[in-house]
Every structure is written in C-alpha cells, then in structure tokens.
Amino acid sequence: MRNFLALRDFFYRYKGMYAVGVLWLVVVDFLQIIYPRLLGETADAINRGTFNRDFAVRYVSALILIAFAIALLRYLWRMYLLGSSRKIEYELRNKLYAHLQTLSLTYFQHHKTGDIMAHATNDIQAVRQALGMGIVLAVDAAFMTLAAIFMMGKTISWELTLFALLPLPFLVFTVTRFGAMIHNRFKAVQEAFSKLTECTQENFAGIRVIKSFVQEEKEMEKFSRICRYNMETNMQLVKIWGMFFPLIELISGLSLLIVIWYGGKLTMYGRISVGDFVAFISYLGLLTWPTIAIGWLINLIQRGAASMERINAILQEKPEVLDGPDTLPVDDLRGEIEIKNLTFTYPGAQKPSVSDISLRVPAGGSLAIVGAVGSGKSTIASLLLRLYPVPPDTVYIDGIDINRIPLKTLREKVGYVPQDTFLFATSVRENIAFSGEYSDEEIVDAAKMAGIHEDILALPEQYETLLGERGVNLSGGQKQRISIARALIKNPRIIILDDCLSAVDAATEEKILVNLKRFCRGRTSILISHRISTVMHADEIIVLDGGKIVERGTHEELLEIKGIYYNLYQKQLLEKSLEEMN
C-alpha cells in the first residue's frame, strides 16, 4: 500500500468525486440490504396465512422501486468512481512522461525503450484498475459485510450470526497468504510483458538489419522463447488465482452448512421465525459477494501495487542534468566557448572518454575537430549541449560556467546536428520546423541552405510529403540535410555539426559548405568530421587521439607538422585521385 502514497496529490484533487461516488455506492448497498428483509416478511406472511393481493402489490411495488433506484445509482457511482480513476490515470501518465523527458541520456542508454513503453501502458492500466474497481470493491465489501452482519445479528440472532462467522479466520488466513503470492507472481507477469514489448520493439526497429543478415528465423526463435516465458508467468498467476477462488467459495460454503444445521434447529424450536431463517440465508447470500470481492480486490490491489512500485522507481530517478540553484538568468548567448582542462568519464564507464581538453573559440569563430573513430569528438559536442553532467569549472560559454546557464537558453541557442539523424514520422515541413512556428519562406530558406530544397521539390507532395513509417523513405544523405535545415532554422548563436555530411557526395558537400560558410558568418561554429575537405577552412583545427588533443592549428600549420592530420590529408588526397581516375 506504501506504493500508492505517491498518488496522494491526485487523490486529494479528486476527493470530492470519490466522496460522492462512495456515497452512491453505500446507498446501493443499503438498498440491497432491504431485499432479504422483504423476502423474510413475505415468507412469514405466507406461513401465517396473511399473504393476500394487497400485500403482494405493496411488496412487488417496493421491489420494483428499489430495483430502479439501484440501477440509477449504480450508473452514478460508476461515473464518479471509475471516472475519477480514469482522470488519475490520465494525469499519472502525463506525469510519468514529463518526468521521463527530464531524465538525461544516460537513463535511456541503460533502459530499453520497450520496457519504458510497458510502464507507460500496462503498469499505468493496472494502477488505474486498483484506483477504480479496487476502491469500489473495498468500499462495497466492507459496507456490505458490516451491514449484512449487523442485520443478521440485530434483526435475527447474534448467536446464529457468530456460528455463521466461525470460518472467518480461515478466510483471513487464505486471503493474506495468497495476497503475497499473487503480488510476486504479478510482478513477474509485468516484467515478462516488458521483455515482450522490448523484444517486439527492437525487432521492428531493427528489421532492416535482421532481413539483411537473414536472421528472421533466429529472431523468431528468440521471440518465441520470450513469448513462452510470458505465457508461463501468466500461467503461474492463473494457477494461484484458480486455487484462490474455489478456496474462498469452499470457506463460505462452510458458513451455509452451519446456518442450515444450526438455523434450522433454532427455527424448529421456534426461537426464530421461518421468515427470519429465509432472511438469514438470503443475508448470507449477500455475504458471498464481499468474500469474492475481497479476492478480486486483493488481486487488483496487488497488481496495482506491483505496477506502482515499478512506476515509482522511475519517478524517483533523479535527472542528472537540470537547472541548479545557482543558475543565472541568461536568455541570450554571444557564442564564445572556452574549455579548461576538461576530463570527462561517462556515468558508469571505467575510463575517461576525453582528458585534459583546453580550447577557446571566440564568438563568431570556427573550430574543427578531427580524429579517429572513438577519439572523443562527439563527447565534446554532447558536453557543449549538457546532454551529460559537465564537471564544474571546465566548460564556459560567454565566460559563464555552462552549468549555470539555463538549459532552455543553452539548447535554444545552440543548433546541433547529431551524427545519427532522426526524422519524425510527419511531413518534411514539420521535421524542419520542429523547434517552433516558422513561415514558409523561412522553411524554404533553411532547406536551400542545407542543400535539400531541390530534393524536396522532387518528392510527391514536396514539403507536405510524409516521411518514415507511413510515408516515403529518404536516403541517408537527404536525412542528414533535413536535419541540418532543422538546426539552421533555429537561428542559433552556436552551431555544432557532428559528422553530418558523411553520407553526402563530394559535390553536394562543397555546395552545402559554401552555404554554411555564409550562414555561419557572425556565429560560432564547431565542425566535427573525418573529412579534411569539411574542416580545412576552420579558424582552428584540433586533432583528437584517445580523448586527448594531440595536434592543433590551422590547416596549413597542421600540414607542416606532418603528423596525424598530414597523414589523413595525404590518404584522402590519394583516395580522391583514385576516384577521379576511375
């Protein structure tokens, strides 16, 4: 139950609706309690010979009226109680999503998308059922039990009531014992479902790789294994559930046995009337529902608690990167970048990815970073966006420690084109104008600058063409250029291009570089690339090797050193002339 404490704010907000719902529910229970009494009186009337037409009309009218009232009130409690749980579900899902958005990249690297999807769907649904039907069952079972016992004792016989309740301790024992088992097995069911979602999501996301490596059968086997595990964990739950209900019914059957035996004796000795006996059995019938409801309730609450435990684990996850108390009210940047002795190790990694990096790019200047695969180029770009926690006093923008610049300002003013492009399954227009409202002219300008305008005009519906799953698929180079247009349209003060021309041919690259040069005038630019042709015009070029700066200078200075940069240049010149010869 502790797990549900995280929901107290939501409960507080909907307390009025819950209170009204509970009120209607209790009134329905109260009306149901009248039935056995009416039945008892009818039996007594038949027994005494006073049952006549008037009596029948009066009792039948009362029964019809009660039935109508119950139907109406049942509708009302459903609207109030189940309606509140739907609203809490809506808010909890939004809260979870908003929280997930605050978590840094490290979290998403350590948790699979499918698992997160399972939390947002299955777990939240289980919580909603506990808060809706769970509360209905709890109130219903508690009120009905107390009311039925009270009516049995007060209006018929306390002695018979005590006898009828003798099997109660067995019931309590069964419910608590099975409750714990159901909790654990349901947790396993939810985990198995997460694995299933994970596997499905990963398989369809990687369908190209699976098909090109002819791994369909192997993946099918893997899926089948996970699917079987999912079925087996569910069967474990069904087994325990299958034993639980019959046991509860058996225990309540014992009560009926006692009542028939002892109640029958009391009726024969005239200590209670035939009507009382009929009413008592009818009350006992009313008690069957709460016993079943308790079983169901235990299941719903245990499922909800297990799911809430998993959701709480996410909600308690602290965002590693956030605006701290010493954040300054900065809403614009000039673009001067300074990095002082930066050494950075990814959370959970054994050794630093970049070490002792120092550099300075004046506002409006340009810096290029080259280096072998894994030398730390993208790490520097990620840190300039604070995608990971940046060590204090190492990275400055406009002389301010980057940790003190509001994240919103930083990310609005830095235009970043990541290495792996990601396009949303919407139109080309919406993909370019992702960061805000832009006019058609601005969108076309950005596309022209990124060298993709002509390609877009050739698409079936030009800027309105849908991309991705429901639309057309673009080439790697076209995707890269749309992602460049998306960064340029933001009109950023600092632009970081992380190897984003790798998939375009040399001629297109040259055209884009000329445009970018024009665009970057007055802006700070950082170019990351393996290609010398992309970086050679930068004000300063740094060469990374094993996370350290090993060479720095202009293109000409670096050629003179005759080190890594020189060798890379020679190699690329050779490749170019071979290509031209072919």
Ligand SMILES: Nc1ncnc2c1ncn2[C@@H]1O[C@H](COP(=O)(O)OP(=O)(O)OP(=O)(O)O)[C@@H](O)[C@H]1O
């Ligand atoms: N999220 C991460 N967690 C742990 N280690 C990482 C993470 N991202 C990168 N690394 C490691 O940090 C080192 C530098 O990686 P980085 O991506 O910065 O290299 P890069 O020079 O940009 O390489 P490439 O040219 O392939 O893009 C590598 O050894 C890489 O394995």
